[in-house]
Amino acid sequence: MVLAGLAACAPASAPPGGGLFSAIPKTDRIALVATSFERLAGWRDDDHAAALVAFRRSCDRIRSWPPDRALGTAKMGGIVADWRPICAAAEAVAPADGARARYFFESRLRPYLATDGGRPEGLFTGYYEAQLKGAWTRHGPYQTPIYTRPPELVRGVSFHARARIDSGALAGRGLELLWASDPVDVFFLHIQGSGRVVMEDGSVVRLGYDGNNGHPYVAVGGVLVARGEIAKDAISMQSIRAWMKANHARAAALMALNPRYIFFRRITDAGPIGAQGAALTPGRSLAVDPKFVALGLPLWLDTRHPVNGVPLRRLVVAQDTGGAIKGALRGDLFWGAGAAAAEAAGQMRESGRYYVLLPKSTKPR
Numbered sequence: 001m002v003l004a005g006l007a008a009c010a011p012a013s014a015p016p017g018g019g020l021f022s023a024i025p026k027t028d029r030i031a032l033v034a035t036s037f038e039r040l041a042g043w044r045d046d047d048h049a050a051a052l053v054a055f056r057r058s059c060d061r062i063r064s065w066p067p068d069r070a071l072g073t074a075k076m077g078g079i080v081a082d083w084r085p086i087c088a089a090a091e092a093v094a095p096a097d098g099a100r101a102r103y104f105f106e107s108r109l110r111p112y113l114a115t116d117g118g119r120p121e122g123l124f125t126g127y128y129e130a131q132l133k134g135a136w137t138r139h140g141p142y143q144t145p146i147y148t149r150p151p152e153l154v155r156g157v158s159f160h161a162r163a164r165i166d167s168g169a170l171a172g173r174g175l176e177l178l179w180a181s182d183p184v185d186v187f188f189l190h191i192q193g194s195g196r197v198v199m200e201d202g203s204v205v206r207l208g209y210d211g212n213n214g215h216p217y218v219a220v221g222g223v224l225v226a227r228g229e230i231a232k233d234a235i236s237m238q239s240i241r242a243w244m245k246a247n248h249a250r251a252a253a254l255m256a257l258n259p260r261y262i263f264f265r266r267i268t269d270a271g272p273i274g275a276q277g278a279a280l281t282p283g284r285s286l287a288v289d290p291k292f293v294a295l296g297l298p299l300w301l302d303t304r305h306p307v308n309g310v311p312l313r314r315l316v317v318a319q320d321t322g323g324a325i326k327g328a329l330r331g332d333l334f335w336g337a338g339a340a341a342a343e344a345a346g347q348m349r350e351s352g353r354y355y356v357l358l359p360k361s362t363k364p365r
Helices: 048-062 080-091 098-108 162-166 183-192 220-227 237-246 248-256 339-347
Strands: 031-034 109-115 122-135 144-147 176-180 194-199 204-212 262-266 285-287 298-304 311-320 330-337 349-359
Touching: 048 080, 048 098, 048 311, 080 098, 080 349, 098 109, 122 183, 122 339, 144 183, 144 262, 162 248, 176 183, 176 194, 176 262, 183 194, 183 237, 183 248, 183 262, 220 237, 220 248, 237 248, 237 339, 298 330, 311 330, 311 349, 330 339
Parallel strands: 122 194, 122 330, 285 311
Antiparallel strands: 031 109, 109 349, 122 176, 122 349, 144 176, 194 204, 204 262, 285 330, 298 311, 298 349
16 A cells, blocks of 8 residues: 655555655545546546556455445445446457546546635656565565554554664564565565565565554655755655665664554555555555545546656546545555556656545535
């Protein structure tokens, strides 16, 4: 899940994807303004079939819920019974048929612009699936443990802080899933909430979020800016990582300032698992604040690409949450794995807006 972006994100109980900087001021209300698909810039040019793949994964979760269950705490998305026939219709669309996929969304859903007190502009960051080098045993360069969740850890109860764990508070208990070659890589794995570990033999082990120690999240990017180590307009995942590499002796102390610690488990799914319980889809899964946006809802995202600045307009699905993804107009886009995904996620901090797609048969609350 995503912990996913740089302002802080990941699964409902997940870590703070997008959490290298500081949290955005929280908002406490959302208002929806009805519009039409014809008024969505770029709508006809999107790959709706790709979005349908992500939506079907959410449908698999929605179908397993009781029909009277509300989608989201704000009940914005209606109840499960409203979505079951829509999910059934989604299964009938051929996976590669973009025209039919677009017709599916247009014929059953209606778009609403999300606003906060009449203001539609929000903040969008990105997160990715980290990649590390690892080994099953501690030796050579493989000295940093990646831990599974301790059995005595209870959700909501404060556990050892990062500094104590890094100093060996859990050593010798057999909780090590594996050993990584770089403590900075492990720290960023904690930020993202999921990752791939390339083992010595070339095999790949995928790790997913499995809880945290209950401590608050502290954005180290904000600390570096406050100290004057990195200029505010130069802060990014890349600049933070470069600072840590160049200041190896001071990096451990900086990381210790973030007391939150993430535990992991091995996963075998098609991708990282988001807060909704569905596998995330690169470029199509968005982490949101579930106080305002129900997980599983399709959203039309209208922002800019963080690398080249061109419009980034696409249909995504709310499938994840994050510790720093707070507010009505806040989102964290999952970019996938690899160098390009890391670059985009690391640089993404864009203003933009989103539209919520709701069943035509329901009245938004």
